[in-house]
Amino acid sequence: MSWISVEKAEKLKQKFENLTIEENNGYLTVETPKENLINLLKTLKEDPEYQFKMFIDFTIIDHDTKSNPRFQGVYILYSPQYKERIIIKTWAINEELPTLTTLWTGAKWAEREAYDMFGIKFEGHENLVRMFMWENYPYYPLRKDFPLKGYEEVELPSLNEEERGDQLEGLFNYSRMHTAIPTLQDLEITQKARMPKKSSQIVLNWGPLHPGTHGTIWFLFDLDGEYVQKCDIIIGQLHRGVEKIAENIGYQQFIPYTDRMDYIASINENHAYVIAAEKLMDIHDKIPEKAKWIRTLMAELSRINSHLLWLGTYALDLGALTMFLYTFREREKIMDIFEGITGARFTINYFRIGGVFADLPYGALDAIESFIKELPKRVDDYERLLTRNRIWVSRNKDICVITEEDVYDYGLTGAVARASGVPYDLRKIDPYDMYTEVDFDIPVGDKGDSYDRYLVRMEEIRQSSKIVHQCIEKLRKFSKNDPYFFQSEDPKKLKISIDGRGMKLPQGEVYASTDNPRGELGFYIFNKKAGIKPYRVRIRSGAFYNLQIFTKAIIGRPIADAITLLSTLDPVVGETDR
Amino acid sequence: MGIKKVGTKSQTIIEKIFFLDFMKGLSTTIKHLFKRTITVTFPYEILEPTIRFRGVHGLRNVDGTEADDFMSWIKKLKIKPPEKGETRCIACKFCQAACPVPELFTIKAEKLNVPEDHPHHGLKILAVFDMDLSKCMFCGLCTQACPTDCIIHTDIYDLSSYTRRNWVLNKEMLSQIADDFIARRGKEKFDEKSKWREDQTVWPLHEEDLKIRAKLWDGNIPQLGPNYYDQSDKTTN
Ligand code: SF4
Numbered sequence: 147m148s149w150i151s152v153e154k155a156e157k158l159k160q161k162f163e164n165l166t167i168e169e170n171n172g173y174l175t176v177e178t179p180k181e182n183l184i185n186l187l188k189t190l191k192e193d194p195e196y197q198f199k200m201f202i203d204f205t206i207i208d209h210d211t212k213s214n215p216r217f218q219g220v221y222i223l224y225s226p227q228y229k230e231r232i233i234i235k236t237w238a239i240n241e242e243l244p245t246l247t248t249l250w251t252g253a254k255w256a257e258r259e260a261y262d263m264f265g266i267k268f269e270g271h272e273n274l275v276r277m278f279m280w281e282n283y284p285y286y287p288l289r290k291d292f293p294l295k296g297y298e299e300v301e302l303p304s305l306n307e308e309e310r311g312d313q314l315e316g317l318f319n320y321s322r323m324h325t326a327i328p329t330l331q332d333l334e335i336t337q338k339a340r341m342p343k344k345s346s347q348i349v350l351n352w353g354p355l356h357p358g359t360h361g362t363i364w365f366l367f368d369l370d371g372e373y374v375q376k377c378d379i380i381i382g383q384l385h386r387g388v389e390k391i392a393e394n395i396g397y398q399q400f401i402p403y404t405d406r407m408d409y410i411a412s413i414n415e416n417h418a419y420v421i422a423a424e425k426l427m428d429i430h431d432k433i434p435e436k437a438k439w440i441r442t443l444m445a446e447l448s449r450i451n452s453h454l455l456w457l458g459t460y461a462l463d464l465g466a467l468t469m470f471l472y473t474f475r476e477r478e479k480i481m482d483i484f485e486g487i488t489g490a491r492f493t494i495n496y497f498r499i500g501g502v503f504a505d506l507p508y509g510a511l512d513a514i515e516s517f518i519k520e521l522p523k524r525v526d527d528y529e530r531l532l533t534r535n536r537i538w539v540s541r542n543k544d545i546c547v548i549t550e551e552d553v554y555d556y557g558l559t560g561a562v563a564r565a566s567g568v569p570y571d572l573r574k575i576d577p578y579d580m581y582t583e584v585d586f587d588i589p590v591g592d593k594g595d596s597y598d599r600y601l602v603r604m605e606e607i608r609q610s611s612k613i614v615h616q617c618i619e620k621l622r623k624f625s626k627n628d629p630y631f632f633q634s635e636d637p638k639k640l641k642i643s644i645d646g647r648g649m650k651l652p653q654g655e656v657y658a659s660t661d662n663p664r665g666e667l668g669f670y671i672f673n674k675k676a677g678i679k680p681y682r683v684r685i686r687s688g689a690f691y692n693l694q695i696f697t698k699a700i701i702g703r704p705i706a707d708a709i710t711l712l713s714t715l716d717p718v719v720g721e722t723d724r
Numbered sequence: 725m726g727i728k729k730v731g732t733k734s735q736t737i738i739e740k741i742f743f744l745d746f747m748k749g750l751s752t753t754i755k756h757l758f759k760r761t762i763t764v765t766f767p768y769e770i771l772e773p774t775i776r777f778r779g780v781h782g783l784r785n786v787d788g789t790e791a792d793d794f795m796s797w798i799k800k801l802k803i804k805p806p807e808k809g810e811t812r813c814i815a816c817k818f819c820q821a822a823c824p825v826p827e828l829f830t831i832k833a834e835k836l837n838v839p840e841d842h843p844h845h846g847l848k849i850l851a852v853f854d855m856d857l858s859k860c861m862f863c864g865l866c867t868q869a870c871p872t873d874c875i876i877h878t879d880i881y882d883l884s885s886y887t888r889r890n891w892v893l894n895k896e897m898l899s900q901i902a903d904d905f906i907a908r909r910g911k912e913k914f915d916e917k918s919k920w921r922e923d924q925t926v927w928p929l930h931e932e933d934l935k936i937r938a939k940l941w942d943g944n945i946p947q948l949g950p951n952y953y954d955q956s957d958k959t960t961n
């Protein structure tokens with residue numbers, strides 16, 4: 147449902163020459179020559195028949211050194227009017243592409259990332275600098291000819307080596323060579339490159355290690371008195387090359403790595419990935435219902451968990467310490483339930499391509515039910531403390547407004563988009579698992595200020611608990627012998643195992659996304675041929691795009707609002723950096 | 725499609741003058757003032773990890789609870805049939821194949837050095853099994869891949885160490901860990917065929933442990949019952 151129809155895409159051929167339209171399991175890609183790209187995108191954006199106003203993602207596929215041209219750009223757009231997505235592809239001749247920032251400002255970071263990771267140049271980009279790596283870094287890590295372990299060049303002696311000198315044998319002989327790390331000079335150059343034309347005398351640095359940044363984000367503020375004139379963000383301190391790892395590892399084996407992206411809501415990260423892989427295998431509709439209900443239930447619990455952490459730290463940042471203690475009390479119960487069901491509290495790795503790895507243990511539903519019954523009362527408690535409190539109101543109301551235009555322009559998703567009045571919720575637009583069967587509302591704000599973002603998330607907690615109730619009710623009707631994992635009818639053709647050994651995914655491509663606590667998390671999997679490893683995995687991170695609006699929304703605001711804005715955007719560095 | 729607008733009315737004069745917003749907030753804090761503490765005072769009180777907890781690994785020994793196909797695996801891989809108390813590992817390296825960080829395993833099998841007429845001639849035994857837990861993600865994939873239910877997760881979570889080499893566990897240590905764990909909590913987790921018990925509970929149901937856990941649940945810990953309509957009720961012990 148959520149992809150443009152073939153007929154509609156065929157119509158484009160009347161206006162543009164040399165379009166190739168390819169349908170793949172309902173996912174429609176349009177390939178265009180580079181010269182037409184901007185015009186085509188412009189038409190798609192502005193033509194009332196299409197209205198692909200919202201920028202979702204942009205990435206590059208490296209077709210290996212032998213291929214000429216080597217790099218292919220992939221654009222994913224969404225039309226809020228018709229609730230459709232489209233994928234546009236084009237070849238980057240001479241490793242260059244025209245910039246998209248004239249159409250969607252939000253493409254700025256995506257293009258910088260493409261430049262950083264693949265070395266693609268963008269004609270007309272206002273400041274094409276690195277995104278994650280530092281400025282002097284000589285390589286492009288996501289290129290296929292870049293080795294998985296990096297070029298080993300810098301020596302960082304480990305404790306063992308300090309202790310034992312060169313007497314290292316066997317397993318104790320840790321690899322001494324590590325990949326390059328930036329020097330202080332490099333960092334200085336990077337900082338200057340990010341903000342080339344500063345107007346004030348000093349640039350205020352916030353982070354990378356500051357409790358208020360909730361992780362390693364490095365902010366640069368160009369100030370006029372207390373007011374921010376210009377802002378840029380240096381991220382990448384937690385960049386681990388998750389996309390590169392994905393290309394070098396089996397399908398189930400990658401799931402624990404997704405845990406480590408958005409570690410606050412690791413279940414939701416697993417969810418997005420398994421759904422993308424299931425859609426690529428074309429088995430998503432055949433997953434046992436019980437598994438789907440369990441997954442829906444767990445995903446919503448995880449959303450509550452994530453929002454509770456958000457609320458606690460957000461209130462803490464704005465000076466309401468008690469809130470932090472209250473939400474962590476509730477959170478502890480969820481963690482306890484998670485530990486009982488999955489064996490881990492934080493990096494959960496419970497979902498599998500094909501279902502879940504084990505059934506719910508005895509008593510799990512009772513534990514969840516008793517928690518979820520209490521929760522709305524607790525949320526009322528929190529609201530009583532904050533919502534009408536005059537200090538809270540004055541620090542949030544009308545602070546850092548994000549307009550509907552911004553949402554489309556920057557590809558904002560999740561609670562940030564909804565607070566600006568855009569009812570963009572993938573659970574409704576492109577339902578996965580059992581979201582078609584449950585009843586819930588999408589909370590939307592109308593102004594798009596920090597206060598709205600706060601209210602929307604609070605309402606989301608309530609809606610989530612509503613969904614959890616429904617899931618429990620449905621799960622009670624199942625038998626203990628119902629399967630929780632997909633059984634292949636023909637294991638020779640399609641082998642699928644809980645531990646992932648011998649699993650092959652077919653050739654093809656897919657983009658699937660789920661609505662995470664931090665926005666739309668999408669996985670674009672591109673497989674040149676069937677195999678045990680994907681050819682390219684692109685992770686469309688909601689937190690990454692949501693963080694980008696920070697640089698705009700903070701302009702003209704006093705520096706104190708940076709805390710409010712960052713908290714209400716709620717990025718997690720593991721996911722922005724990947 | 726349900727869309728719900730959020731928003732609140734702005735403060736009224738009365739609310740402003742009489743500080744009603746603060747009063748209401750204070751009522752919440754005061755209410756909580758009289759609630760019980762929920763903090764578990766580690767290390768004086770130690771909460772037992774749940775049954776499925778994925779902690780430090782162990783290698784199980786042969787103890788008569790092997791799955792039915794155990795011997796056929798032994799034959800298939802030409803391993804010397806293990807006695808009671810010897811490791812179940814058949815050096816098949818399935819765990820390594822399923823692991824997201826395969827280099828953390830070092831698994832080697834060795835041919836037995838026996839004369840030709842010995843019944844074990846030509847058979848192998850496990851020689852090396854090292855795991856570098858500093859690289860482990862505790863994801864559980866290895867335990868799900870093991871055909872002989874040899875590698876398991878135990879409930880040990882404190883594995884800090886001064887050197888990285890201490891995180892490398894060899895097969896003796898791993899066997900020891902598993903033996904201890906099985907003696908302690910094996911019954912809760914595994915059935916007679918070494919598979920996960922069907923009636924594993926979401927948390928352990930021992931008296932002392934429930935008392936500590938009840939703290940964390942605000943003093944009113946939920947009673948556990950069956951999940952599904954045809955699941956039998958488990959009487960608490
Ligand atoms: S728990 Fe995961 S990472 Fe650790 S050894 Fe097993 S498979 Fe490897």
Ligand code: SF4
Nearest residue numbers: 813814816817819870
């Ligand atoms: S999968 Fe089990 S039997 Fe095979 S090598 Fe690993 S621990 Fe040993």
